[in-house]
Amino acid sequence: MPVERPHVVDKVEKKLGMTGREPHMRPTTKDLAKAVGVSRTTVDRVLNGREGVHQKTIDKVNAAIAELGFVRNISAANLAKGKSYRFLFVLPQSGDLFLAEILRHIKEAESVFSADQVWADVHHIDENDPNKIAAYLATLSPAEFDGVAIMAPETPQVRDAILRLQERGVRALPFISNQPLTGEHWVGIDNNAAGATAAILLGRFIHATSGNLLIVAESMLSRDSLERRLGFDEVINSKFPHLHALPSLETYGSPERARTILSETIKRQENIVGAYILSSEARVPLAVLEELALPSHVITVAHERTPYTEKALRSGALDALVTQDAGHLVRSAIRKLRALTDMRNTLESQEKIRIEILLATNL
Amino acid sequence: MPVERPHVVDKVEKKLGMTGREPHMRPTTKDLAKAVGVSRTTVDRVLNGREGVHQKTIDKVNAAIAELGFVRNISAANLAKGKSYRFLFVLPQSGDLFLAEILRHIKEAESVFSADQVWADVHHIDENDPNKIAAYLATLSPAEFDGVAIMAPETPQVRDAILRLQERGVRALPFISNQPLTGEHWVGIDNNAAGATAAILLGRFIHATSGNLLIVAESMLSRDSLERRLGFDEVINSKFPHLHALPSLETYGSPERARTILSETIKRQENIVGAYILSSEARVPLAVLEELALPSHVITVAHERTPYTEKALRSGALDALVTQDAGHLVRSAIRKLRALTDMRNTLESQEKIRIEILLATNL
DNA sequence: AAAAAATTGCTGCACGTGCATCAGATTGGC
DNA sequence: GCCAATCTGATGCACGTGCAGCAATTTTTT
Numbered sequence: 001m002p003v004e005r006p007h008v009v010d011k012v013e014k015k016l017g018m019t020g021r022e023p024h025m026r027p028t029t030k031d032l033a034k035a036v037g038v039s040r041t042t043v044d045r046v047l048n049g050r051e052g053v054h055q056k057t058i059d060k061v062n063a064a065i066a067e068l069g070f071v072r073n074i075s076a077a078n079l080a081k082g083k084s085y086r087f088l089f090v091l092p093q094s095g096d097l098f099l100a101e102i103l104r105h106i107k108e109a110e111s112v113f114s115a116d117q118v119w120a121d122v123h124h125i126d127e128n129d130p131n132k133i134a135a136y137l138a139t140l141s142p143a144e145f146d147g148v149a150i151m152a153p154e155t156p157q158v159r160d161a162i163l164r165l166q167e168r169g170v171r172a173l174p175f176i177s178n179q180p181l182t183g184e185h186w187v188g189i190d191n192n193a194a195g196a197t198a199a200i201l202l203g204r205f206i207h208a209t210s211g212n213l214l215i216v217a218e219s220m221l222s223r224d225s226l227e228r229r230l231g232f233d234e235v236i237n238s239k240f241p242h243l244h245a246l247p248s249l250e251t252y253g254s255p256e257r258a259r260t261i262l263s264e265t266i267k268r269q270e271n272i273v274g275a276y277i278l279s280s281e282a283r284v285p286l287a288v289l290e291e292l293a294l295p296s297h298v299i300t301v302a303h304e305r306t307p308y309t310e311k312a313l314r315s316g317a318l319d320a321l322v323t324q325d326a327g328h329l330v331r332s333a334i335r336k337l338r339a340l341t342d343m344r345n346t347l348e349s350q351e352k353i354r355i356e357i358l359l360a361t362n363l
Numbered sequence: 364m365p366v367e368r369p370h371v372v373d374k375v376e377k378k379l380g381m382t383g384r385e386p387h388m389r390p391t392t393k394d395l396a397k398a399v400g401v402s403r404t405t406v407d408r409v410l411n412g413r414e415g416v417h418q419k420t421i422d423k424v425n426a427a428i429a430e431l432g433f434v435r436n437i438s439a440a441n442l443a444k445g446k447s448y449r450f451l452f453v454l455p456q457s458g459d460l461f462l463a464e465i466l467r468h469i470k471e472a473e474s475v476f477s478a479d480q481v482w483a484d485v486h487h488i489d490e491n492d493p494n495k496i497a498a499y500l501a502t503l504s505p506a507e508f509d510g511v512a513i514m515a516p517e518t519p520q521v522r523d524a525i526l527r528l529q530e531r532g533v534r535a536l537p538f539i540s541n542q543p544l545t546g547e548h549w550v551g552i553d554n555n556a557a558g559a560t561a562a563i564l565l566g567r568f569i570h571a572t573s574g575n576l577l578i579v580a581e582s583m584l585s586r587d588s589l590e591r592r593l594g595f596d597e598v599i600n601s602k603f604p605h606l607h608a609l610p611s612l613e614t615y616g617s618p619e620r621a622r623t624i625l626s627e628t629i630k631r632q633e634n635i636v637g638a639y640i641l642s643s644e645a646r647v648p649l650a651v652l653e654e655l656a657l658p659s660h661v662i663t664v665a666h667e668r669t670p671y672t673e674k675a676l677r678s679g680a681l682d683a684l685v686t687q688d689a690g691h692l693v694r695s696a697i698r699k700l701r702a703l704t705d706m707r708n709t710l711e712s713q714e715k716i717r718i719e720i721l722l723a724t725n726l
Numbered sequence: 727a728a729a730a731a732a733t734t735g736c737t738g739c740a741c742g743t744g745c746a747t748c749a750g751a752t753t754g755g756c
Numbered sequence: 757g758c759c760a761a762t763c764t765g766a767t768g769c770a771c772g773t774g775c776a777g778c779a780a781t782t783t784t785t786t
Contacts, residue, residue, distance in 0.1 A: 025447065026480065028772055039735045044774070054733060054783095074478045075438030076772035079741045084388065105712070112710050115437045117389065196724040204682075205567045235724070319567075327712045347475050349468070349690045355725035361559040361598070362685075362718035391742055402765045407744070417753095417763060439742035442771045 027068045035064045047072065074342075084117035087337050088140070088148045089175070089330075092127035094253075097306035098280045101326040102176075109330045118334060121145075127152060134161035140170055147171035147337035149187070154179050154223045171340040175333055176324075177224055185340065187333045189324050189353050191224045195231030195278065197355055198301045201320045202274045203240035205299040211273030213245045214265065216258075218279035220248050228278045228303075243273070251284055258288045266292055277302040282309050282318075290317055305358060313360050321358040329353060390431045398427045410435065437705075447480035450700050451503070451511045452538070452693075455490035457616075460669035461643045464689040465539075472693045481697060484508075490515060497524035503533055510534035510700035512550070517542050517586045534703040538696055539687075540587055548703065550696045552687050552716050554587045558594030558641065560718055561664045564683045565637045566603035568662040574636030576608045577628065579621075581642035583611050591641045591666075606636070614647055621651045629655055640665040645672050645681075653680055668721060676723050684721040692716060 029047065033040045038057060045053045046061040064070070077083075089106055091099060103122065110120045125133050134157040140148060148170055152158050159179055162172045174186040202213065213236065217225050229248060236245050249265060251258040262285070266272060275298060277285045282302035286309070289300065302309055305323040312318035332351045339346045392410065396403045401420060408416045409424040427433070440446075452469055454462060466485065473483045488496050497520040503511060511533055515521050522542055525535045537549040565576065576599065580588050592611060599608050612628060614621040625648070629635060638661060640648045645665035649672070652663065665672055668686040675681035695714045702709045 025445075026477070030772080040773090041736075041775095042734060045734090048774075052733060057733080071477045073442070073480075073772055076442050076741090077774070079436070079439050079442060079743095079771095080773045080775080082388075082741055108710065108712065112713075114389070114434045117436075193724050197722055200722050200724055207570050231724075325717070331713065347471065347690075349471065350475075350694065354688070354719065356717065357720035357722070357725065359560055359563050359720070361556050361563055361594075362720065393742080403743090404745095404765060404767095405763085408764090411744075413745095415763060420763080436742055439771090440744070442741095442773095443743045443745080445744095445771055 026073070027070045028073070029070075032061065032064055032068065032070050035068060036060050078117065084119065085147070085338055085341060086119045086145050087121070087334060088145045089120060089122045089333070090133075090137070090148060090150045090152065091122060091124055092151060093124035094127070094281075096281045097283060097308055098304040098326070101304075101306055102330060105327040105330040108327065109334055112331075113334055116338075118338065120334065125152065130155040130157040133158050137161040137165050137172075140165060140168075142169040145170055146341045147173065149173045149175040149333040149337065150179070151175040151177050152179075153177060153221070171337055173333055173337055173340070176329060177222070185336060187329055187336060187351070187353065189355050191227035192231035192234075194303070194322050194324075194355050195228035195233075196235045197231075197357065198228070198276055198278070198303070198320075198322045199232040199235035200239070201322070201357065202276060202299055202301050203236060203243060205301075205319055206240075206243065206273050208271075208273040208297070210242045211244070211271045212269050213243055214262075214269075214272055214275040215245055215248045216262065216275065216277045216279070216285040217248045217250050218253050218281060219250050224280075225278060232276060232278070245276075248278075251279070253281070253284070255284050255288070258284050259291070262288050263292055266294070272298060274299045275301070280304045282306070282312075286312055286317065305356075305363075310363060313358060313363065316360070319359075323356050323358055324353050325356060389436070390433045391436070392433075395424065395427055395431065395433050398431060399423050441480065447482065448510070448701055448704060449482045449508050450484070450697060451508045452483060452485045452696070453496075453500070453511060453513045453515065454485060454487055455514060456487035457490070457644075459644045460646060460671055461667040461689070464667075464669055465693060468690040468693040471690070472697055475694075476697055479701075481701065483697065488515065493518040493520040496521050500524035500528050500535075503528060505532040508533055509704045510536065512536045512538040512696040512700065513542070514538040514540050515542075516540060516584070534700055536696055536700055536703070539692060540585070548699060550692055550699060550714070550716065552718050554590035555594035557666070557685050557687075557718050558591035558596075559598045560594075560720065561591070561639055561641070561666070561683075561685045562595040562598035563602070564685070564720065565639060565662055565664050566599060566606060568664075568682055569603075569606065569636050571634075571636040571660070573605045574607070574634045575632050576606055577625075577632075577635055577638040578608055578611045579625065579638065579640045579642070579648040580611045580613050581616050581644060582613050588641060595639060595641070608639075611641075614642075616644070616647070618647050618651070621647045622654070625651050626655055629657070635661060637662045638664070643667045645669070645675075649675055649680065668719075668726075673726060676721060676726065679723070682722075686719050686721055687716050688719060 029040050029043045033043045036043070038061070042053060042057060043061055046058050091102065106120055106122060110118070123136070125136055133152050138161060148165065150162060150172060154177065162179060165172045174188070176188045178186055178188055215229065220226060220229070233245055236243055246265070246269065249261050251261070272294065275289060277300070280303055282304065286302060299319045300317065301320045301322065302318055303322050305321055309318060309321055313321055332353060336346055336351060392403050392406050396406045399406070401424070405416060405420060406424055409421050454465065469483055469485060473481070476483070488499055493516070496515050501524060511528065513525060513535060517540065525542060528535045537551070539551045541549055541551055578592065583589060583592065596608055599606055609628070609632065612624050614624070635657065638652060638657070640663070643666055645667065646669070649665060662682045663680065664683045664685065665681055666685050668684055672681060672684055676684055695716060699709055699714060
């Protein structure tokens with residue numbers, strides 16, 4: 001049974017001069033004060049970094065904190081402050097299945113974190129108009145939101161808008177799409193490594209002694225795509241020189257265009273032994289590849305787990321999936337934003353987003 | 364900035380007949396009571412399942428809970444109850460590097476969860492003596508621990524001890540080692556799938572058109588090893604019939620024995636194209652394999668990420684690693700135990716332990 | 727030594743929920 | 757219509773921390 005604190009007994013013990021504190025009860029600010037020989041007010045001043053405390057006293061309090069192993073009861077603190085966390089996810093609009101997964105997990109996470117007074121909203125932006133994005137970010141104030149997770153392509157306008165947002169006191173967190181130079185905080189994977197991982201899978205799964213690799217992207221304009229491609233090429237060139245990665249085919253999200261450029265390329269190239277779909281929306285390219293009925297020895301690798309790619313993996317249309325856990329991304333973003341507003345640290349090992357490899361057996 | 368609840372303004376608003384509640388403030392039990400038209404006492408009775416409330420009233424309260432979207436403030440509740448969570452991890456003793464990782468993450472997790480009044484102890488048991496394990500579990504009482512995560516081989520004695528533990532009111536959670544029939548709660552991976560995943564990796568990485576696969580285990584007595592082997596064989600037989608999995612070699616944890624049986628087997632078998640180390644301690648077999656200097660085309664797959672296997676992966680001594688995240692395992696166990704003592708549900712998607720595949724590029 | 731500044735303490739309420747006690751109110755059975 | 761049983765309410769303290777207002781003490785400056 002959970003431990004219920006026995007109020008009365010506690011008091012009696014205190015009267016008898018005992019500590020009144022079971023070994024599994026953490027010291028409180030009151031205990032701290034008693035240990036140091038100051039009042040709770042002074043302890044409070046130290047804990048919350050208020051000024052007007054002598055350095056010597058500060059040191060003594062900190063020493064006692066270390067010795068007693070004092071940990072601030074955040075629940076009680078938040079309760080006292082009546083604090084709540086209002087976060088916003090700024091995401092591209094698009095019918096992307098991966099994005100749908102992200103949205104689903106935001107809803108899910110909100111219900112879990114609701115017990116901790118966390119609110120998560122979503123706002124969709126036109127990801128192709130950096131000025132619009134920057135303009136929208138400029139409207140956000142600390143009065144509305146404590147933190148914002150932003151998934152947007154890296155452009156100078158957006159980067160500046162994020163910096164200004166932070167200056168206004170709104171914690172901003174680059175989300176999935178990396179925004180370099182905005183600080184060390186961000187949630188996502190190393191896309192270079194993701195591309196390299198896809199390359200190893202293709203390189204090792206392909207048994208042919210030579211051949212060409214089809215590379216399909218939605219667009220090569222984004223930094224993420226570029227990084228994946230770079231990481232991919234690096235590995236193919238250094239470890240699998242018998243394979244040749246073709247120039248990236250860009251679908252621009254259009255099924256018709258995808259069909260045209262893919263079928264043309266396949267007709268032209270005789271010796272295709274593998275296909276790498278590096279965009280986060282694999283549905284269109286995958287559907288087209290299935291239509292075109294490539295020989296069965298052609299290995300296909302794509303990114304991001306969605307209902308569609310999952311099915312393709314199960315059916316064998318896809319040989320491997322390099323993905324990041326959408327739920328983890330969302331929860332990590334929320335935890336990081338919360339830590340940022342509380343000026344706490346997060347647990348590195350928990351927040352590191354893994355580059356996951358999925359085969360038909362470990363879905 | 365975080366939202367500070369403006370006490371004074373609140374009161375004024377209430378006087379003016381407003382709700383006094385910003386849209387991002389969750390309704391409290393007081394609001395609930397007002398909405399239903401009962402007292403906070405009655406709401407409390409319903410929320411905590413106390414008896415003596417008319418069914419009609421219960422329904423009305425529940426309806427209001429749904430309508431207002433009331434979520435009990437667990438922080439406040441725990442604060443009021445002075446509740447703390449004392450959990451125990453019962454683990455094998457052994458110098459296993461994987462176990463060391465688990466231990467490290469328990470320490471780490473304790474510091475994180477300490478803000479939530481969670482205490483995590485560790486007790487080591489002799490994993491080879493089911494009676495001793497059962498006897499130890501019999502000594503645990505709800506007065507000491509609210510929940511216990513147990514990593515122990517499946518035997519009837521242990522299973523019974525776990526059941527009796529649960530009857531005494533101590534939540535028990537099978538940890539990593541599955542204990543079937545003790546309920547749906549457990550933390551770990553499907554070892555059958557893990558073995559199957561290793562098999563796919565080996566099968567696809569090996570380019571030879573025929574050959575033998577070395578299988579190394581610490582012992583085949585545990586259910587986990589058996590399941591991995593079964594999952595492995597199933598995939599090899601059905602999808603890679605040109606490969607032949609040799610009988611399992613058991614090291615019993617002894618480096619000398621490992622060296623002997625491995626070198627003998629390798630001498631006898633001419634055509635070894637792959638090695639699968641299915642035990643959680645890969646260090647000894649891996650070291651021996653390196654000593655024996657197998658040809659470079661031999662593919663090696665092992666389980667569990669440790670500093671040692673990580674290094675082997677980086678150096679190329681190992682081609683792939685099938686692993687489970689030790690930090691995730693530990694945190695998931697703590698979250699599940701907490702949910703069990705609170706009789707809450709956990710988030711399925713967060714607690715599912717993934718079978719991860721690691722290559723040199725996605726460490 | 728007196729005045730000013732810096733440091734520390736006291737008191738008391740607030741947050742949302744749990745819980746105990748006692749007092750009313752409503753219902754049902756006869 | 758009366759008593760008992762069942763249901764509901766009122767009141768108040770507790771948990772650990774934050775915070776405001778003011779008083780008391782110590783240290784530094786003039």
